[in-house]
Amino acid sequence: MRLTVLGAGPAYTDRPGASGACYLVSDGGTHLLLDLGQGSFPRIFPHVSPEALDAVAVSHLHPDHFIDLVPLRHYLRYEFEPPRRIRVLGPTDLGARLDALHASPGFAAEALQLEVLGERSHWVGQLLVEGRLVTHTDESYAVRVGPASGDGPGLVYSGDCGRAEDITPLVRPGDTLLAEVSFGAGPVPRDVAHLDGPAVGRLANATQAGRVLLTHLLMGRDAEAAVASCRAEYGGSVEMVWPGSRLDI
Ligand SMILES: [Zn+2]
Numbered sequence: 001m002r003l004t005v006l007g008a009g010p011a012y013t014d015r016p017g018a019s020g021a022c023y024l025v026s027d028g029g030t031h032l033l034l035d036l037g038q039g040s041f042p043r044i045f046p047h048v049s050p051e052a053l054d055a056v057a058v059s060h061l062h063p064d065h066f067i068d069l070v071p072l073r074h075y076l077r078y079e080f081e082p083p084r085r086i087r088v089l090g091p092t093d094l095g096a097r098l099d100a101l102h103a104s105p106g107f108a109a110e111a112l113q114l115e116v117l118g119e120r121s122h123w124v125g126q127l128l129v130e131g132r133l134v135t136h137t138d139e140s141y142a143v144r145v146g147p148a149s150g151d152g153p154g155l156v157y158s159g160d161c162g163r164a165e166d167i168t169p170l171v172r173p174g175d176t177l178l179a180e181v182s183f184g185a186g187p188v189p190r191d192v193a194h195l196d197g198p199a200v201g202r203l204a205n206a207t208q209a210g211r212v213l214l215t216h217l218l219m220g221r222d223a224e225a226a227v228a229s230c231r232a233e234y235g236g237s238v239e240m241v242w243p244g245s246r247l248d249i
């Protein structure tokens with residue numbers, strides 16, 4: 001599998017070139033997007049034509065993770081005759097939320113084939129996508145993406161998550177852990193449902209993850225300090241990823 005970071009979040013930042021969460025996972029002819037946050041839609045094109053995506057998996061209904069489904073919907077609806085459709089796996093209310101943005105019932109369903117992500121497995125081309133509920137919004141998911149055969153190392157994406165242990169059941173030894181580290185080296189303020197470097201490091205250590213990729217760093221937080229704080233808890237490879245990062249999983 002190849003991971004290409006199209007957008008690394010967060011919800012707002014002064015970092016030049018930043019856009020909402022969006023990670024492209026490709027395996028042979030299969031292309032899966034994990035999240036599609038603000039400003040990331042145009043970044044799909046250099047890698048794959050959006051209509052060729054096998055699916056988009058949306059972790060939760062915060063705009064920095066799903067709002068560019070709107071331009072994707074318009075693109076599929078107006079650039080093709082008849083309109084194209086794409087599978088979208090996500091929280092239960094995703095269709096209603098998109099419809100409400102345009103005050104138009106059926107708006108999403110015209111181009112998006114919506115399925116509830118749920119705590120179960122979905123086959124997407126050559127990939128197997130597994131969802132797991134995590135602490136963040138009422139229905140937020142972490143996901144594991146691996147070969148459809150069920151064998152071999154996978155990629156576990158945290159989405160946004162307030163409790164690292166929620167992700168533990170998804171991680172198999174040797175997996176790559178792509179984890180939000182909103183609060184950098186930490187600490188995370190009380191009652192805020194996000195992670196910091198030490199929490200991700202402890203998760204990686206406990207689950208024997210093969211590698212850690214940090215992302216979704218809030219404005220003003222120090223990336224090097226975040227990486228160092230994670231390394232203090234985990235002996236494997238740790239790096240911050242940015243738009244344009246490409247990694248073999
Ligand atoms: Zn969120």
Ligand SMILES: [Zn+2]
Pocket residue numbers: 009010011021062064065160216
């Ligand atoms: Zn977010």
